Amino acid sequence: MIEVERVGSILEVRLANPPVNAMGAPVRRAVLEAIVQAEVDPAVVAVVITGKGGLFSGGADITEFESPAMRDHFLPDLVDRIEQSSKPVIAAISGTCFGGGLETVLSCHYRIADATARFSLPEVKLGLLPGGGGTQRLPRLVGAAAALDIMTSGRALGAKEALALGLVDQLAEGDPVAAAHALVASGVPALRRSCDLPAPADQAEAVSAARSRLKPEALSTAPARIADCVAVIGTDFQAGRAVEAELFDGLRATEASRALRHAFFGERKVARIPGLAKDVAPRSIGSVGIVGGGLMGTGIAIALLGAGLSVVIVELRDEARDKAGGCIRKTILRDVEKGRITQERADARLAALSLAPSLEALDQVDLVIEAVFEDLGVKEQVFTALDRITRPDAILASNTSTLDLDKIAAFVADPSRVVGLHFFSPANIMRLLEVVRGAKTALAVLASAMAFAKRIGKIGVVSGVCDGFIGNRMFEEYLRQAYFLLEEGALPQQIDGAMERWGMAMGPLRVLDLAGQDIGWAIRQRRAVEQPDRPYSQICDRIYALGRYGQKTGKGMYNYADGRTAQPDPEIERLIIDYSAEIGVERRVISDEEIVERCLYALINEGARIVGEGIAYRPVDVDMIYLNGYGFARERGGPLFQADEIGLAKVLERLCALAKGRNGWSWMPAPLLEQLVVQAKLFEGLNG
Ligand code: T1G
Numbered sequence: 001m002i003e004v005e006r007v008g009s010i011l012e013v014r015l016a017n018p019p020v021n022a023m024g025a026p027v028r029r030a031v032l033e034a035i036v037q038a039e040v041d042p043a044v045v046a047v048v049i050t051g052k053g054g055l056f057s058g059g060a061d062i063t064e065f066e067s068p069a070m071r072d073h074f075l076p077d078l079v080d081r082i083e084q085s086s087k088p089v090i091a092a093i094s095g096t097c098f099g100g101g102l103e104t105v106l107s108c109h110y111r112i113a114d115a116t117a118r119f120s121l122p123e124v125k126l127g128l129l130p131g132g133g134g135t136q137r138l139p140r141l142v143g144a145a146a147a148l149d150i151m152t153s154g155r156a157l158g159a160k161e162a163l164a165l166g167l168v169d170q171l172a173e174g175d176p177v178a179a180a181h182a183l184v185a186s187g188v189p190a191l192r193r194s195c196d197l198p199a200p201a202d203q204a205e206a207v208s209a210a211r212s213r214l215k216p217e218a219l220s221t222a223p224a225r226i227a228d229c230v231a232v233i234g235t236d237f238q239a240g241r242a243v244e245a246e247l248f249d250g251l252r253a254t255e256a257s258r259a260l261r262h263a264f265f266g267e268r269k270v271a272r273i274p275g276l277a278k279d280v281a282p283r284s285i286g287s288v289g290i291v292g293g294g295l296m297g298t299g300i301a302i303a304l305l306g307a308g309l310s311v312v313i314v315e316l317r318d319e320a321r322d323k324a325g326g327c328i329r330k331t332i333l334r335d336v337e338k339g340r341i342t343q344e345r346a347d348a349r350l351a352a353l354s355l356a357p358s359l360e361a362l363d364q365v366d367l368v369i370e371a372v373f374e375d376l377g378v379k380e381q382v383f384t385a386l387d388r389i390t391r392p393d394a395i396l397a398s399n400t401s402t403l404d405l406d407k408i409a410a411f412v413a414d415p416s417r418v419v420g421l422h423f424f425s426p427a428n429i430m431r432l433l434e435v436v437r438g439a440k441t442a443l444a445v446l447a448s449a450m451a452f453a454k455r456i457g458k459i460g461v462v463s464g465v466c467d468g469f470i471g472n473r474m475f476e477e478y479l480r481q482a483y484f485l486l487e488e489g490a491l492p493q494q495i496d497g498a499m500e501r502w503g504m505a506m507g508p509l510r511v512l513d514l515a516g517q518d519i520g521w522a523i524r525q526r527r528a529v530e531q532p533d534r535p536y537s538q539i540c541d542r543i544y545a546l547g548r549y550g551q552k553t554g555k556g557m558y559n560y561a562d563g564r565t566a567q568p569d570p571e572i573e574r575l576i577i578d579y580s581a582e583i584g585v586e587r588r589v590i591s592d593e594e595i596v597e598r599c600l601y602a603l604i605n606e607g608a609r610i611v612g613e614g615i616a617y618r619p620v621d622v623d624m625i626y627l628n629g630y631g632f633a634r635e636r637g638g639p640l641f642q643a644d645e646i647g648l649a650k651v652l653e654r655l656c657a658l659a660k661g662r663n664g665w666s667w668m669p670a671p672l673l674e675q676l677v678v679q680a681k682l683f684e685g686l687n688g
Contacts, residue, residue, distance in 0.1 A: 002030040003052065004037070010184055011038040012177065015051040015101075020058030023100045027061075028073040031104075032081060039086050045188050047085065048180040049108065050092040051101070056117070059099020062126065062261060065252055075100050075132045076245060080195075083107040088189045092176035093117045093168070098156075103132035106141065110189045111168040112176045113159045119167060122154040126264060127220045127257030127635065131248035133195075135229035136240040140197035142166050144206035144230055151230075152210060152223040195237040207231045219503055219635035220256040255645055259637030263627055266620040266638070269687065270461045271450055273443070274617055280444050282451035283395065289314060289362035291382055292371040293324025293355070296399055299427030300369055302331050305349040306428070307456040312362060313355045321355045328353060331428070359385045362394075367452065369421055371399040376407060383411035383418075395445055397421040398436075401472060402523065405438045405465050416442035419449045422469060423458075424629045432629030433458035434469050459628045464615035467530070468523075470607075471625045473615075474639070475508075476523065477606040477666070481598045482508040483537035484663055486576050489587040490595060492557050493568045498592035499599055505631025508599065509557045510566050513550035517543055517557070534666070539579055543572065585662075597654065603639040604651060605670050611640070611686065612672030619683035640683040643673075652677045 001024075003014040013034045015021040023031075031049070038044045051057055064070040082089050082104065091108040098120045105111055121130045121138070129135060130151060139147035142165040150157065162168045172179035183189060200206070210227040225247040232243045251257050288304050290297045293315035301311045305328070315321040329350060336346045354361075359382070362368055368386055372378050379398065386396055396418045398408050409415035420436025433453045437446050446462065453460025463469040468476060482495050496507020512520050521544040524536050543557060550556030551563065558566035580587045607622040616622050623638020636642055643651050652669055659667035676682065 001026045004034045009043060009045040010181060011044045011047045013047060013049045015057055018053055021051045021055060022058055022061040023075060024061035024064060025069045025072040028075060028078045032073055032078055035082060035085050046087055046184045047089040048092050048177055049089060050177050055095030056093045056097035057101025058096055059101050079103055079107040079132045083193050083195055088191055090180045092180045094176060098122055100132045103130055103134040106137040106194055109192050112170045112172050112179045113162060113168045114172045114176045115159050117159040118156045119162050120156040121151050124152055124222045125154045127222050127254055127260040128251050129222055129226045129229060129248055133241055135226060135244045136233060136237060137194040139200045139230050139233055140194050144200040144203045148206050148210040148230055151226045199233045203233060219633055222251055225251055256635040259635050259641060262637045262641050263634045266624045267459050270621050270624045273446060276443055276447055280447050282448040285366045285452050287365045289365040289368040290371060293320055296423060296425060296427055297371040298324050298327045300371060300423055301328055302428035303456050305352055310352040314359055314361060316357055325355050359389050363389050365394060367395045369397045369399055374402055376403055379408050380411045383408055387412045395448060399423055405436050409438045409440055415440040417445055419445050430629060431459045432625060433460045434463045435460045436463050436469055438465060459624055461621050461625050462617060466615050470610055470616050470622060471629050474603050474606040477602040478599055479508055480536055480666060481602040483539055485590060485595055486539050487537050487580050487585050490590045491573055495595050498595040502596045503633030503636045513556035513558055516550050516552055518549045539576060542575055600642060601654060604643045605655060607639045608670035608673040612670055618687045620687040644682045644684050648673060648677050
């Protein structure tokens with residue numbers, strides 16, 4: 001957990017708790033014992049605390065927050081004890097120094113960092129506040145405005161900025177531990193205690209400014225509570241610490257914090273493939289061919305170039321090839337203009353891009369991503385050719401979102417090398433990547449695809465093969481209920497407004513206008529044949545028939561006079577109201593609560609069905625898909641996290657009630673949900 005070694009007159013305490021030196025109870029206990037050991041050892045004149053493994057610490061152990069372990073050698077008390085040590089404690093910092101790790105450093109009497117050091121108080125991203133004295137010490141050290149910026153944003157600072165702010169005292173050219181020894185050799189540093197510093201001069205002004213920036217609709221109150229902690233800084237340090245502790249506990253108990261912690265661990269948990277033997281090494285992917293230079297192909301190319309991969313785009317037509325190259329160049333150079341990357345980095349990315357008129361150019365690539373028109377015949381032509389041209393060990397991936405991956409894999413002699421890589425548009429921006437495992441996809445290929453997802457900065461989530469995979473299959477049920485709500489009395493802006501106020505980045509009907517009413521129409525036409533017993537409302541077909549395809553045509557469910565802003569359209573409202581009359585449905589006033597319940601429960605029920613069928617490995621996989629691909633608020637944790645929060649018995653009860661109502665067939669409870677209720681278990685229990 002930690003290493004303790006007396007080197008000369010210095011006691012070196014090295015955090016050694018891989019992978020991130022999280023400061024869990026055993027670590028805290030050992031550090032306390034080391035401090036006491038130093039105090040009673042007359043040969044020791046100072047303590048140096050540092051981290052092994054190239055970092056200081058990733059902070060408190062987040063896994064402790066729902067257990068009594070959190071209060072075992074409580075971090076805030078340890079931090080105070082370090083500060084009250086009778087012998088100076090010097091922090092020697094390399095790499096990540098986050099959260100409770102930084103708060104430990106703030107209680108030290110001197111801070112030395114090397115150039116690799118990065119500092120952050122990211123608790124706010126977990127719906128928390130720095131609960132180890134950070135809200136009381138950091139403002140005293142760097143001023144209230146800088147401290148509030150750091151604590152309410154959760155952003156990371158480099159070593160130079162930390163030095164400039166006064167967060168660290170010295171930048172070491174080489175090893176900061178050696179620099180600490182040199183410091184002590186030049187004279188034992190004084191016991192400078194941050195807690196003894198006065199309240200920051202800019203306290204009132206900075207708190208007021210921070211509070212003015214708060215968003216009343218925010219689902220997490222952590223930024224407001226951080227401002228409250230800074231506001232109470234005064235002459236009595238412990239009084240401020242007591243307020244911090246109380247507000248920390250209050251935040252820790254909020255749904256938003258539980259959801260954000262669920263998201264933090266969930267985004268890491270979904271990377272694990274159940275049953276994957278440890279010795280299955282992912283294949284190295286350095287060169288990638290992309291077939292199709294349209295919107296998806298170019299977006300995927302930009303994401304891959306940004307990850308340092310070399311990319312060959314195959315577009316048969318000269319004009320399309322030129323357009324693809326121009327689009328990629330324009331996007332990359334815009335990043336230079338906006339200061340996101342250097343010109344040098346941009347040049348390197350563009351140098352790694354080539355465009356070719358023939359699939360023959362893909363004969364040496366490690367991976368091919370097909371991103372051509374969603375037509376099985378076209379896919380067959382492409383994969384038949386790829387089977388002949390590419391290396392036998394090359395992985396063949398389809399970006400298909402609606403077609404059966406197993407049918408695509410059947411076009412290839414060795415279907416085990418076929419996998420789905422379902423990117424979400426814009427592919428260079430959206431974090432989600434659905435990695436679709438075909439019936440014959442080899443585990444090594446699946447593992448390679450998941451490693452590739454991490455390499456390009458995506459959240460890869462494995463999906464089995466079904467209509468719409470995980471995300472879109474659930475989305476269709478979500479849309480179905482939105483359409484039924486239109487028939488029964490709600491208007492588009494009410495449905496979207498209710499869902500957006502609840503936490504969705506964009507309401508379902510605005511999403512449909514963005515994706516395209518023509519896309520939605522095509523899916524409903526196909527499903528009318530494949531699932532005749534699950535009819536949709538006709539409202540959107542009527543809209544499609546008017547040639548109103550959404551943003552792309554300036555009109556859809558809404559009007560887009562400026563091409564982007566959704567404005568309610570009286571023509572559509574009339575169409576909806578007339579349609580209700582035509583089908584004999586008496587319109588009624590529908591509450592926002594009913595809208596949220598029916599749209600959310602539709603997601604929950606289909607998500608439960610998907611987990612029950614084994615399409616998703618775990619409930620958390622469904623949640624991470626919705627957080628990273630569908631604008632579901634992180635502070636809400638995802639559909640199945642919400643189900644646990646609501647209570648599965650209540651969810652089932654409501655589904656059964658809805659199943660007795662209009663279109664009750666669309667509310668038949670998922671078997672897994674019924675099973676969990678009988679067993680009095682939660683979805684969380686299936687997350688492994
Ligand atoms: N606690 C427990 N586990 C953690 C952890 C933490 N703080 N940080 C990371 N892990 C696990 C992670 O789940 C993964 O596990 C493995 O370590 C590698 O993580 C009192 C209340 C430090 C920059 O919010 O930002 O201090 O999947 O893949 O890319 O005021 O982890 O391998 O089983 O992310 O090298 C505040 C969160 C805590 C920092 C390293 N600190 N961590 O990134 O590795 S609350 C944070 C990170 C607190 C005090 C408050 C990153 C990282 P597994 P990884 P990485």
